[in-house]
Amino acid sequence: MINxxxxxxxxxxxxxxxxxxxxxxxxxxxxxxxxxxFGFGMGKNFDVGSRPYMEFLIPGLAAMSSxxxxxxxASEINVARFYWKIFEEFQxxxxxxxxxxAGEVLAGMTRSFMAVAIILAVGFISGVKLHYGIxxxxxxxxxxxxxxxxxxxLAMVVKSHADQALLxxxxxxxxxxxxxxxxxxxxMPEIVQKILYFIPLTHASSVIRSSAYGDMPDKAxxxxxLFLGIVFFIIAFRVVHLARD
Amino acid sequence: MDNIIEIKNLKKxxxxxxxxxxxxxxxxPGELFAYLGPNGSGKTTTIRILTGLSRAxxxxxxxxxxxxEINRIESxxxxxxVPQVINLDPELxxxxxxxxxxxxxxxxxxxxxxxxxxxxxxxxxxxxxxxLVKHLSGGLKRRVxxxxxxxxxxxxxxxxxxxxxxxPGIRRKIWSLIKKIQQDGTTxxxxxxxxxxxxxxxxxxxxxxxxxxVAVNTPASFMEKLGSWAVDILGEDGLYTEFFQSSExxxxxxxxxxxxxxxxxxxxxxxxxxxxxxxxxLSGNGNVGSGIKEL
Numbered sequence: 249m250i251n252x253x254x255x256x257x258x259x260x261x262x263x264x265x266x267x268x269x270x271x272x273x274x275x276x277x278x279x280x281x282x283x284x285x286f287g288f289g290m291g292k293n294f295d296v297g298s299r300p301y302m303e304f305l306i307p308g309l310a311a312m313s314s315x316x317x318x319x320x321x322a323s324e325i326n327v328a329r330f331y332w333k334i335f336e337e338f339q340x341x342x343x344x345x346x347x348x349x350a351g352e353v354l355a356g357m358t359r360s361f362m363a364v365a366i367i368l369a370v371g372f373i374s375g376v377k378l379h380y381g382i383x384x385x386x387x388x389x390x391x392x393x394x395x396x397x398x399x400x401x402l403a404m405v406v407k408s409h410a411d412q413a414l415l416x417x418x419x420x421x422x423x424x425x426x427x428x429x430x431x432x433x434x435x436m437p438e439i440v441q442k443i444l445y446f447i448p449l450t451h452a453s454s455v456i457r458s459s460a461y462g463d464m465p466d467k468a469x470x471x472x473x474l475f476l477g478i479v480f481f482i483i484a485f486r487v488v489h490l491a492r493d
Numbered sequence: 494m495d496n497i498i499e500i501k502n503l504k505k506x507x508x509x510x511x512x513x514x515x516x517x518x519x520x521x522p523g524e525l526f527a528y529l530g531p532n533g534s535g536k537t538t539t540i541r542i543l544t545g546l547s548r549a550x551x552x553x554x555x556x557x558x559x560x561x562e563i564n565r566i567e568s569x570x571x572x573x574x575v576p577q578v579i580n581l582d583p584e585l586x587x588x589x590x591x592x593x594x595x596x597x598x599x600x601x602x603x604x605x606x607x608x609x610x611x612x613x614x615x616x617x618x619x620x621x622x623x624x625l626v627k628h629l630s631g632g633l634k635r636r637v638x639x640x641x642x643x644x645x646x647x648x649x650x651x652x653x654x655x656x657x658x659x660x661p662g663i664r665r666k667i668w669s670l671i672k673k674i675q676q677d678g679t680t681x682x683x684x685x686x687x688x689x690x691x692x693x694x695x696x697x698x699x700x701x702x703x704x705x706x707v708a709v710n711t712p713a714s715f716m717e718k719l720g721s722w723a724v725d726i727l728g729e730d731g732l733y734t735e736f737f738q739s740s741e742x743x744x745x746x747x748x749x750x751x752x753x754x755x756x757x758x759x760x761x762x763x764x765x766x767x768x769x770x771x772x773x774x775l776s777g778n779g780n781v782g783s784g785i786k787e788l
Contacts, residue, residue, distance in 0.1 A: 251596060251599055252596075252597060252599065254596065255593055255596030255597045256597075258593065258596065259582065259585070259593045262584075262585055262589055262593075263582070263584050263585070266584045266585070267584070332580060332582070332583065333576070333578050333579075333580035334580050334581075334582055336546055336576060336580055337580055337594065337597070338597065339545055339546050340544045340545055340546060340569060340572075340574045341569060341594070341597040341598060342566040342567070342569040342570050342597070342598060342599070343597055344566065492545070492546060492547060492548055493507075493541065493546065493547035493548065
């Protein structure tokens with residue numbers, strides 16, 4: 249099982265290595281623009297709580313990029329499935345569904361960690377110094393595991409590449425803006441806060457931001473991320489067969 | 494000896510379209526079997542079901558005794574697949590494509606290395622092992638796909654229209670490769686709509702039409718029933734064909750006053766037309782002149 253999973257993961261790594269610098273450049277564009285637009289645009293004197301807005305923004309961007317790039321594995325799978333037809337090579341091989349899902353989830357998580365590392369580098373260059381310890385990386389791990397698992401499951405269910413783009417527009421983009429990335433949740437009306445509590449990125453932003461501030465993350469949010477990650481992983485494993493005609 | 498491929502009453506329905514209407518077929522170990530039919534007759538659907546890419550609506554299929562649905566993992570170890578569409582990773586090299594395949598089939602590192610080197614030599618591409626697949630021609634990509642299908646030493650190789658879109662010279666090279674693989678003891682299941690491909694390669698042929706097998710026999714037996722020579726004549730009702738046992742008989746027929754004719758050897762397409770009333774190269778309503786149906 250581990251060998252099969254590694255074969256799937258290795259293929260994604262080889263492709264990532266081939267496009268490494270293009271990928272790094274692409275991953276750098278969005279956070280840099282957000283930092284310029286929201287971070288510097290708001291002005292140095294704009295604070296959230298007792299901290300400068302830039303310190304609030306960097307962990308939010310880390311959570312958002314972690315979500316976007318781990319979910320991006322769905323696009324890679326769909327290109328392999330609908331365009332290159334490479335997915336059929338996996339379907340016709342003796343690879344267990346769980347090994348396939350685990351390999352692709354790992355690939356999504358790898359992209360997510362790369363994207364977060366780039367954001368931290370951009371933040372460091374901008375003079376933002378936060379705590380990037382074990383709890384911070386645990387938050388990134390859980391968030392990327394959750395969204396990579398969700399991505400693999402959805403990639404098996406969609407019937408065309410266009411469907412995938414729709415999912416990104418309706419699920420990922422709203423979450424990116426409403427999950428506590430750019431503004432504190434407590435500023436929202438109470439009813440909206442309650443609704444946003446059900447968005448996984450809200451919990452990821454909370455865990456990652458608390459850890460980056462050097463505080464203990466909220467245990468409930470950690471458990472929510474862990475629980476949803478496991479549920480999405482199981483669903484992904486259970487729906488692989490739907491990709492067959 | 495037991496059959497290596499056993500298909501019983503295999504059916505496949507896509508919404509309202511019945512793509513396969515109950516296929517029954519056996520293929521012996523080491524045989525080179527061709528599945529011949531027009532586009533849309535169900536050739537690719539059959540291969541997709543046998544290789545696990547599609548699910549049958551009903552029926553069973555065994556590969557080397559392993560049920561393709563009950564023993565999914567084990568049955569997949571029995572075959573290699575060369576699909577109709579090129580599905581190599583364009584961003585990876587030839588060697589990386591083969592190596593990933595070997596890993597998917599759980600091959601050990603030393604076995605993978607040894608087998609990849611041997612197969613690159615077998616397909617005459619040792620000097621292109623580090624080339625990116627996206628830089629290869631269509632013919633070379635096909636050869637890599639054949640090598641990939643053989644990498645884990647399967648008992649059966651499924652070739653789904655392996656020479657479609659290739660020029661005649663490259664097509665013949667692929668044919669030689671297929672013959673070589675079969676001579677080494679591997680069972681070949683080939684789908685094609687090229688008559689000459691089936692005639693040149695196959696030991697037995699199944700004619701498939703609208704999701705049904707209408708006849709199974711050796712190419713020679715199919716053709717013997719019609720004769721050795723054919724004369725195509727353009728008559729008032731369109732093109733029709735007369736068959737003769739000898740060249741002399743055909744010449745006598747032509748001498749009796751026909752113009753606008755073509756004399757040629759009988760081929761498998763004549764047999765297909767005689768049985769189905771349709772040309773293989775035509776999909777849908779490819780009916781030919783009524784004179785042929787009478788044969």
